[in-house]
Amino acid sequence: MRMTPIAIVLGALAILGAVVFVVVFYPYTTRDMTPSEIFRLRTQEEKAGRAIYIANGCVYCHSQSIRSIDWGHGADRIAQAGDYVQDQPILLGSQRTGVDLSQEGGEHPDDWHVAHFINPRYTRPNSIMPPFAWLGMEKIKTLTRHIQGLGFKQADRRMERQNHWKRESIKAYEAGPRGNAKWLAETVPEGWRRLPNPYPTTKAGLARGHKIYQDFCIGCHGPIGDGMGPAQPWIYPPPLNFTILKGKEISGGILYYQIMNGITGTGMPYFKRDLESQKIWEVGDYVAVYFINQSDANGEPRGIDASWEP
Numbered sequence: 001m002r003m004t005p006i007a008i009v010l011g012a013l014a015i016l017g018a019v020v021f022v023v024v025f026y027p028y029t030t031r032d033m034t035p036s037e038i039f040r041l042r043t044q045e046e047k048a049g050r051a052i053y054i055a056n057g058c059v060y061c062h063s064q065s066i067r068s069i070d071w072g073h074g075a076d077r078i079a080q081a082g083d084y085v086q087d088q089p090i091l092l093g094s095q096r097t098g099v100d101l102s103q104e105g106g107e108h109p110d111d112w113h114v115a116h117f118i119n120p121r122y123t124r125p126n127s128i129m130p131p132f133a134w135l136g137m138e139k140i141k142t143l144t145r146h147i148q149g150l151g152f153k154q155a156d157r158r159m160e161r162q163n164h165w166k167r168e169s170i171k172a173y174e175a176g177p178r179g180n181a182k183w184l185a186e187t188v189p190e191g192w193r194r195l196p197n198p199y200p201t202t203k204a205g206l207a208r209g210h211k212i213y214q215d216f217c218i219g220c221h222g223p224i225g226d227g228m229g230p231a232q233p234w235i236y237p238p239p240l241n242f243t244i245l246k247g248k249e250i251s252g253g254i255l256y257y258q259i260m261n262g263i264t265g266t267g268m269p270y271f272k273r274d275l276e277s278q279k280i281w282e283v284g285d286y287v288a289v290y291f292i293n294q295s296d297a298n299g300e301p302r303g304i305d306a307s308w309e310p
């Protein structure tokens with residue numbers, strides 16, 4: 001065959017066409033459209049929120065595709081092809097400047113998200129996510145509906161729990177400081193309530209606790225622990241004013257348990273994935289010493305003295 005210009009052009013087009021067919025059309029037309037077991041259709045409001053998510057480039061910092069290599073990051077479930085069958089465009093994302101959001105629904109109650117969208121540094125003092133206050137409250141609420149639906153049926157189950165405990169925590173808060181302190185302590189299992197902080201109070205420990213408090217807690221609980229951080233107007237029940245715990249039986253174990261696990265239904269997030277054990281004890285002792293003015297650090301019963309300090 002003669003290599004005329006026409007033969008070269010037609011040959012090149014044929015090769016291109018074959019490649020496009022094999023890597024684009026064939027997979028597109030034969031893809032599996034079976035919904036996964038957690039799948040459900042989005043509500044109108046969730047669709048509107050998704051449009052805001054697309055318009056504001058959230059996908060450039062957040063993935064929605066969690067893979068088996070992410071078990072180590074505390075993944076709840078590995079994403080399946082059947083999770084995405086209504087997505088057009090898909091928002092898998094290729095960057096994780098922020099976190100993966102495929103199971104974000106129900107991780108926090110709505111008030112946490114509203115405060116976080118207004119200014120991420122209210123709830124996460126070191127965040128590099130841009131503030132979205134300029135979207136206005138209506139769009140922030142719509143966006144929140146989308147985020148709370150991420151994870152579909154699993155997200156719905158988590159939201160049910162959040163809403164149940166939201167009602168309980170509001171009831172406790174509105175019953176007054178004494179009742180609230182009692183209710184909060186009762187959310188902690190018995191064994192933890194009797195556990196003192198195993199580390200002694202030291203100057204270095206308090207300085208580390210102070211730093212952790214500034215990096216993670218100050219936006220809600222405020223610089224003097226009275227719950228008046230900048231997030232306060234958006235969070236209800238409001239961030240705890242630690243001074244209401246004065247004179248109550250507040251053990252290091254209660255503080256540890258609450259900081260580790262968060263308090264479902266309230267804005268109080270869990271820190272089990274951000275802070276290792278020693279840091280939780282230390283920020284707990286910082287709160288105990290400076291805001292509650294009573295610390296049981298390294299007190300009785302001993303026996304699990306995990307301290308490497310004198």
Ligand code: HEC
Pocket residue numbers: 052053056057058059060061062097098099101104107108120121124127128129130132143147
């Ligand atoms: C410049 C990158 C960036 C952009 C753009 C961005 N985020 Fe973030 N996002 C982050 C980082 C970093 C974090 C972790 C710190 C924090 O909680 O603020 C985060 C955290 C979050 C969280 C909380 C996750 C959790 O449970 O702790 C949500 C929800 C979220 N982003 C949603 C959004 C939405 C919706 C948009 C678009 C309106 C967006 N983000 C845009 C970087 C970004």
Ligand code: HEC
Pocket residue numbers: 112122123124169173180181184185212213216217218219220221231235237238239240245250254255258259263266267268269271283284287
């Ligand atoms: C997004 C806001 C927010 C952030 C950030 C936050 N908290 Fe909280 N915290 C709350 C709310 C809300 C409550 C519960 C208030 C209520 O139900 O009355 C709470 C409750 C608590 C309690 C429960 C006390 C008890 O008696 O059971 C402790 C301890 C606590 N926070 C410590 C911390 C520490 C330490 C940090 C930082 C590592 C932190 N919190 C970060 C909002 C926050």
